[in-house]
Amino acid sequence: MVLREFSEFLVAAVMPETPSLVFALSIMVVAVYAARNGLEVIARCADYLLPFMVAFALTIVLLALPEIRLEHLFPLGERGWVPVLASALVAFLFVGEVVILAAFGGLVNPPPGLRASLISGLLGIGFFWSS
Secondary structure, eight states: OHHHHHHHHHHHHTOTTSOHHHHHHHHHHHHHHHHHHOHHHHHHHHHHHHHHHHHHHHHHHHHHGGGOOGGGGOSTTTTOHHHHHHHHHHHHTTHHHHHHHHHHTTTSOOOTTHHHHHHHHHHHHHHHHHO
């Protein structure tokens, strides 16, 4: 499900002429490579890519600041909480990522600072979910 949503997002937002199969296959190749080589490869890639992702997200937010109109956010909950909760269901489906990250703690040799790393990872996921 995550693979399909991510590849469709890339087709819709980045390269509309490219078939989604190209993105899906490239993401699958990277995922298989990382899974085959173990958790350390995934962690090192995340360690390398996180600063770029944060800088990219902050750049987009800073460039969009002049166009933001807070009055478009109101009235929040005009039709009750059911539409708000229904739209949050899609984001709630990614809770599996949090469960997987929490399960990684038992799969690695506990180096010093593992707990802090897992907590910062969960906070990072929460930050990007809220953006």
